Amino acid sequence: GHPPPPTSTETDYIRTSCHTTRYPETCFTSLSKYSGAVKNNPSRLATLAIHVALSKASHMSNYVSTISRHMDSDNTTEYSAAVRDCSSVFGDAVDEIRKSYKEMKRLGWTGESVRFQLSNVQTWMSAALTNQDTCVDGFDDVSDGDVKAEMVGRVAAVKEVTSNALALVNSYADTADAPIQSKARSPTINFVLGGPGVGKGTQCTRIAETYGFTHLSVGDLLRKEISSNSEYGDIILDTISKGKIVSSEVTVKLLKMVIESSETDRFLIDGFPRSEENRMVYEQIIGIEPEVVLFFDCNEEEMMKRVLHRNQGRVDDNVDTTKERLRVFEAYTLPVIRYYSQKQKLHKINAIGTEDEIFERLRPIFTT
Numbered sequence: 001g002h003p004p005p006p007t008s009t010e011t012d013y014i015r016t017s018c019h020t021t022r023y024p025e026t027c028f029t030s031l032s033k034y035s036g037a038v039k040n041n042p043s044r045l046a047t048l049a050i051h052v053a054l055s056k057a058s059h060m061s062n063y064v065s066t067i068s069r070h071m072d073s074d075n076t077t078e079y080s081a082a083v084r085d086c087s088s089v090f091g092d093a094v095d096e097i098r099k100s101y102k103e104m105k106r107l108g109w110t111g112e113s114v115r116f117q118l119s120n121v122q123t124w125m126s127a128a129l130t131n132q133d134t135c136v137d138g139f140d141d142v143s144d145g146d147v148k149a150e151m152v153g154r155v156a157a158v159k160e161v162t163s164n165a166l167a168l169v170n171s172y173a174d175t176a177d178a179p180i181q182s183k184a185r186s187p188t189i190n191f192v193l194g195g196p197g198v199g200k201g202t203q204c205t206r207i208a209e210t211y212g213f214t215h216l217s218v219g220d221l222l223r224k225e226i227s228s229n230s231e232y233g234d235i236i237l238d239t240i241s242k243g244k245i246v247s248s249e250v251t252v253k254l255l256k257m258v259i260e261s262s263e264t265d266r267f268l269i270d271g272f273p274r275s276e277e278n279r280m281v282y283e284q285i286i287g288i289e290p291e292v293v294l295f296f297d298c299n300e301e302e303m304m305k306r307v308l309h310r311n312q313g314r315v316d317d318n319v320d321t322t323k324e325r326l327r328v329f330e331a332y333t334l335p336v337i338r339y340y341s342q343k344q345k346l347h348k349i350n351a352i353g354t355e356d357e358i359f360e361r362l363r364p365i366f367t368t
């Protein structure tokens, strides 16, 4: 669709960011018309710059290869040799820029650290620039004239946008290291675990109100994704209906976005991590050690009873799905609970009793 019309603060952001590139004017003119979509976000700006470089480089690559194809095969002039070589290295440059663009689109989604993904992009964009230089160098031995000037001039224009894109990736990489922790604020995070229906949400609401936390129920975030028709909605609904665990890439990405965009910095994360794999991906992408991990403990019959009485119209609150959720809890979540127990972060709470009684058991944890 059409990008939203730019506002002056958004174009200011692009102008300032372009100061760090080697060709600031080209940078600004090629990117400012998209400033509304960039929304002052360095990652989006770098991705956009790569997109612009990709389109210019593809165009150039087609141009050189067309000229190359229209030359007689017995044409052995230095010009034709240079054009053939250029056509080949430009094809490589386009591949490298395309790979970079795809990687930028998957930042934070692959299970690898963003840092690692960005270093790949830096490598590929540098290689693309080198290939473009190689093309120009090939014309060194060609005698000066209009055709040579035309070719070298066109490549130079592509090099400018490629170099700018690399510079914007570099500046983003400088700030993207551990994106959350490098911010001036360093949020406090507590995890709240326990089987289905044990009362995590109920107690989290009270803890959040009394002790000033932002309550993030990952189950609620996922249900919101379903009802907002996000691209992952169908797969999330299918996974939740079966009582299985949604892919870590999805949950961690959601959590990261919510934490990053929140004005507050004390979080109770309810119902996550549900597996050691969840925990690993969390550590790679968000990486903030939880201060406290609460474990609400209760027998399965009681959990089943509470789930079946919940009455919130949830697709997973039925006997069969809840049996599977209990099985998943035991097989995948208990190992996480053991992990935090070994790290001496775990507080096990007896979840049998009235809501008030249970809340009283929690007070000492938050008042010391």
Ligand SMILES: Nc1ncnc2c1ncn2[C@@H]1O[C@H](COP(=O)(O)OP(=O)(O)O)[C@@H](O)[C@H]1O
Pocket: 194, 195, 196, 197, 198, 199, 200, 201, 202, 203, 306, 307, 309, 310, 311, 351, 352, 353, 354, 355, 358
């Ligand atoms: N201490 C308790 N005793 C009995 N029922 C409870 C208690 N705490 C919560 N419930 C009820 O059990 C159901 C599940 O609680 P909820 O907080 O949604 O659990 P979870 O977030 O762990 O899935 C809800 O209907 C809730 O009202």
Ligand SMILES: O=c1ccn([C@@H]2O[C@H](COP(=O)(O)OP(=O)(O)O)[C@@H](O)[C@H]2O)c(=O)[nH]1
Pocket: 194, 195, 196, 197, 198, 200, 217, 218, 219, 220, 222, 239, 240, 241, 243, 244, 245, 246, 247, 251, 270, 271, 272, 273, 274, 316, 325
């Ligand atoms: O980090 C999470 C949190 C929730 N879920 C899914 O959401 C469902 C409901 O989770 P929630 O914590 O809302 O409810 P509970 O199981 O505690 O009743 C789970 O069974 C999973 O299918 C998930 O996959 N990953």
